[in-house]
Amino acid sequence: MSAKHYKFDVTMACSGCSNAVNRVLTRLPGVKNVEISLEKQTVDVISDLDYDTVLQAISKTGKKVNGGTIVSA
Template sequence: LAQLCITITMAEEHTYNFDITMSCGGCSGAVDRVLKKLDGVKSYEVSLENQNATVVAEPTLDYATVLKTIAKTGKKVNKGVADGVEQSVEVPVDA
């Protein structure tokens, strides 16, 4: 009998992009500080000039967690994209 082998590969990382309203270096610094402390973040870049943040995350760190973390700074997230797919920017409420 022939054997059937199926390999399921999980993504090794996620890429999340957020458009964030930031008016000064303090704003981008606040976003920088919360991302620096977030477990599961492999790398990130916050750009005041481009009004955005890009986060490369471990597979265990989901989009909603990163969105909530950025929202805690009080900055408005205008758009979010996870692995190339646009996502909601409504901050999930913890149950």
């Protein structure tokens, strides 16, 4: 199975918020890379996991996910 690239629009107020999202995602088995931009309020994830699994992991941090797209599958 090849890795997929997802981009999420996530409301994050501070570096603590982005660190919480990063911590949850990097602990997920199957996640290859995570790039978070606090300035742009985006979370880019390269993962073997499906979209919903990654979305649920971000949502569990309590941050508001305003949307997401599958950049490449």
